[in-house]
Amino acid sequence: MAVLAWPGMVAAQEAEQRQEPLEFIYSSARITKDDIVVTARRREESAQDVPIALTALSGAQVTVPGTIGLAQVQQLAPSLQLTATNPRNTNINIRGLGATPAFASLGLEYGAGVYVDQVYYSRPAQTAFDLYDLQRVEVLRGPQGTLFGKNTTAGAISLTTEAPSFTPGFRGEISLGNYRTLQARATGTAPITDSIAVRLTVTNTLRDKGFQTIPRQGGRRVHDLASFGARGQILFDNHDAFSLRLIGDYSSLEQDCCTGVTTTIRTTRIDGTALPNNFLIRTARAGYAPLPIDPDARQLETNRPFSVDMETYGGTAIADYDLGAATITSVTGWRKLDYKPATDGDVIGLDIFENAGVRETQEQFSQELRVASNGKRTIDYVAGLYYFWQRIDDRFFTIYGRDAALWILGPATPGGTAPSVGGQAALNGLFADGSATARTRSYAAFGEATWNIADTLSLTGGLRYTHEKKDGAFGQIQRGPALTPGEVLLGAQAIRNAFAANIPTFLAETREDNLSGRATASWKPVEGVLAYVTYARGFKSGGLNLNATAAPSVIDPEKVQNWEAGLKTQFLDDRVTLNLAAFTQTVRNYQSQQIDTRIAQTAYIANVGTVRSRGLEMDVRVRPVTGLSLFASGAYTDATYRSFTNAPCPVEYLGLATVCDLSGRRLPGVSKWAASVGGEYRAALGNGHEIVFAADHAYRSSFYTTYNLAADSLAGSYHVTNASIGLRAADGQWGVALFARNLFDTTYESIINPSAFNTGQSTAILGDPRTWGVTLRTAL
Template sequence: MKVGAGISAMAASLLLVASAAAQTRAPVDPSGEDTSSPNAAPILVTARLRPEDAQRVPGALSVVDGGLLDQSYTVNTQGLATLIPSLAYSSANPRNTAFTIRGLGSSVVAVSQANDGLEPGVGFYVDQVYHARPATAAFDFADIGQVEELRGPQGTLFGKNTTAGAISITTRKPSFTPEGVAELSYGSFNFVQAKAWVSGPISDTLAFRLSGVSTRRDGVLDNVRTGVAANTLGTQAVRGQLLYQPSAIFSLRLIADVTNFDAYCCTQVYLRVGQSLRPASRQYGGPAGLAAQFGYAPPSTDPYDRKTDIDGPLGVNTNEGGASAIADWKLGGHTLTSVSAWRFWNWDAENDRDYTGLPIQRSQHIPSRQDQFSQELRLASESERPLGYVVGLYGFHQRILGRPISIYGPAAAGWLIGPTTGTNAIPVPANLLDGYGQDGRTDFRSASVAAFGEANWRIAPRLTATAGLRYTYEEKDGSYATTVSGGPAVTSTALINARLSVLRPQRYTAHDRDGSVSGRANLAWQVRPSMMAYASVARGFKSGGLNMSGLPLDNQNQPVLATAVVRPERNTSYEIGLKTDWWGRRITFNIDGYYTRVRDFQATVVDSSQTVALRGYLSNIPAVTVKGIEADLSLRPLAGLAARASLAYADGRYSDYPAGPCPLEVQGTATTACSLTGQRLASLPRIAVTGGVDYALPIGRDAALLHVDVVGRSGFNGDPSLSRYTRIEGYTLTNASLGWRFGGGLEVVVFARNLFDTRYIQNLTIQAGNSGLILGTPGDPRVVGGTLRLRR
């Protein structure tokens, strides 16, 4: 279904049921909330690090509560993107994970295997703890109470580098009332998911909570060479908590968790072939092209046949976890909070990076280990009359050790270099790269300290001013060292240089330190009790980055040391908005408009001047601007019925990018950089719409349950070079479930993910070697199944 027709059909159907925003609570909450009245209770958020009504926060945000997460089978950040239109998620594999808000945040190019020296622009927090690596957002979460997406710079209060926004996830706390849920689902492709949590008192002052989720699914891509289906799922997550609450003025919450991802994953399939200006013999297609030279044909040229023939190893084995302690003291109208945390992340995966059945690249992977420590201390007032405030200190340290490994095979020389090399057309032996490879070590360390504060001053009964500042100081150190070995012995300078053009040993160190002030200010006018208007300006800061994936090469094939450090990113955002509710909060409507300009936007780009191997590295784009409008509408017309819809319109541009990467169609000339100034920002749909309906119809002691959620996104370009061959078409995706709740707490549900089996591409990759072959990851096909859920 084309996105225009899909979005129109979705909008028409939602208007029939009236719609609601991502802030709508699910009609039947697992926590046992009373839903007998259609009046919607205030949704409490901690966007300003203290509980308050979401409709009174002068800023754009979306809230998804645990009930909606459970009913929509959302267990990870990828699922969140189907509920929040301004949030986009891309993941070629768990390490190469990126999420953006309003088109800004992390930028990932698959060939880079993600750069450890780049900080994400979207802060990812779980129970107030910052997760430094975007890859950890690919893991499943267990037993979530609420998710808040905060749009725009959030650096005043949230720890690090939140130039684009923040995702704040809160898990359900231990309860002094015994409760428990067990859930088992089975569906297509042998999809099996088990979820459970149990909570209760240990004593009058101590309560516990234990939660877990396990998901597995067979592969959805058929490897015709091995007969083993690829892109399987295999995740497990366990979380344990203790809550010590000896009095009303003190509480201590201890949390420990571990998550594992072990799967035959992740590869891509043939999507299309692009045409460059290189000689016909150095391009993929055509009678003289590389595929013809090697007598190769892909198993299918239709990506939705879901066929691959990769001959190299494939697999992901990664895990992450940690422990934290959150202490709260109430001190005479104030709350003192301490958040201490340690987290780790282990990564190892292999992939056939040429994505074909030819032995071009035998192996590529980067075993990595990350450890981080953080400590936050803050003091918040409990009243805002006439002044409310939060002040605090924050410290963070992380270290990432990596080992980049690449090994080439017998077809690599002919595919990557060609039959001859050098100005004298020296013949290239067919086995020149067979067994040739790279091994290395990377070591990245960063430390950050910050002081922050924000105050709200009620300058008139209906007018409140907010101002906040944060000073952050960071230091980063990195070392990169690789060696090359293997392959047949050669003495010809031309052949040695040809081999080095594919992989060259590099050794360098880099250091960066910087300090900066970020902040925000706004005015909120409570026009009437059910209407608030606000205007704000915010300044965000993201510290400089280090290139930890190797450096681009100059005309002499030498590393360009000047690119080892990228400059800090600075973001200025303006926003106006209106928040309204009527009819006892059974209707809410919020709308905002924003304009954001980013100087020295940090991005991972590909050195397209290289005709042999594509290399991704960090770079600064002089200026990027994004402007747009967002609207949320919710309706709760009667008990048990809730509907929601949200719209995000964004116009993102490279407002100053005179020396960007060249698109495939102009590569092969002397031009090594192309102006992208004025062009649309990559990976940002102009229009994104989400919506859904939840209905619990009481029938005696039982209830019939209905859930539908829909997301539509317009097309966008999937690569920073903006080639016409790397466009991803828009799509509309629908998920639904129908169930029955028995009076004793048992639920039986039939569900469908991707109900209409929509064909869409999640992300794409230009094949290493720059042949013009474009690979893509097709979205998951329809999965139909059933769930048994028991609540106590």
């Protein structure tokens, strides 16, 4: 058993040279030569033979102690970038496209699709589970709508879990770490009969000492974590032509997060004049002393409970029938998500908000039926039909507190420290109670064929026709303590109407039909070299604004054009792998998530015109000597607004301009430069023991985290290093390892958000600090 906490990206290359079972070391990741077998074109192929820019990772490379979700995938795939305020507000970008960092909107679907065991996960929050039983991860870059569909205009992340095996097996591990962290994970598989096998995977992660403190509550530590997951599988296989795999999973996440630390307090505008009614002016009249700005201290000012309570579960059925020349596959998926937050929306020690947030329940069903040719023939093909249904129900709640009137409206008299009677009566206890429902129905037919003209030349073409309908409704009710006639005369009701208007339920609907596709020419001039060029057209359906903003209720669909050229090579007896890709991608009617900060923060979506992403990507893997594997991956991404002339201006323009032209400026949520390097070294110690050392290092340049490129939302560049050293038995039956993540304790921002009411305060969700521990592993 590999006790290494973080194998290098090319650890799989050493698999054939070791004696221990490949299934045990690499989570059953299938290897051919130096490559993981992938299904990027919906049939099994070597990653080096697929004319698509992709990152292929084995399960062990991302199954690292102390993490859940896609954090380690981002560490090893520079073109992938995640930003998150909390699990629901997770945004996934590939090559700078996919989603603008912001709060989630139920009327928007994301441009980077996530698939688990071939089932599309509509909400990124559903990926916040432990990845322990993964077989492989494929990050497919560029539009993948022909075969993957469902809005994969930026790319797709495909996760494949380990299937049950007819060979009994078990592996498990326990990790103990700082911040009182305990993680236990285990997976086991066994045959029941000659044709039935089962697998059960259980994970549990507890962190009892959080990353952050609240000084005004006696230094209470927060950002604890409790994550549990279970996945059960049954495989029916007659070992002839038919197999059926049934998968059921459940995961829960409880965490007292996600409140940011203050990173900036702006007091001046872009022209150097004072920012009106700024944060320090407001705190002074409230008699409140904010904490010093020091993100490294990880101190919070909040005085109200804040937490995340999320459950997600579902079932998948995958049936394959081998006809000899082709295989028919049916993939059925059903999923449900229940998300319950509590949020101190003002993030300081005043009761401006008592609670604010969005409670969400989501349910989806999908069915895909396809046929794919087997082996390599003159014409290789895949064709199919797809159906997707989804319903999302959101409850929007904003409850104002006793300090809201003074903070928002100001004092009753100039220079005073008390709010007006009408203002206090209006806002203290005011409850904006909104509800929305969004439904999606999508139908598609698709096909792709590869004409292998010769052993060295192939042409691929594919089309996908999509019909999609979305409809939804929104309404809002004003609640709060009853007002007296005198308070009404003092303007209390008018103030309430401005902050929590009664909005009769309104309906919104959009329908679209689209034909998209791609064409690829690939050439193998010599053994170990593949060159290709691709043109693709993508489509993401229109969105709905189901909220209390004045934004249009329906926005237009995205249309994508992408050109890509790539080179995949292996040489020096396959000890060196070098892959290169160049791309340019243009999106018309780009769907941008935006936030109205004039009142309580409310997310909405809008078309911003045209955006473009172009760049270069490189992946290198080297095995210079036995036992040593090295890798390097890099991405240069030039992603810009080509046309965004009507952007709402950020707070530094408050009172100077309301509309800004961002044309030609960079897109948010993407670093121009990103890279990962690392490696692994194994050395025999004798007596059947082996020592293993591994490290990886990731770099990202600065990036903006707001759609309107607010100056204070620029997250700085950062470096993060992970390392481990372990001792293990050569037969893999036991092992122990010391590991460290963020070894040098780098403080970096995941996302920076402006506070409500344009006060000039900005707060950030920080990346995890240094975590370290020991892992004990065993396998049977």
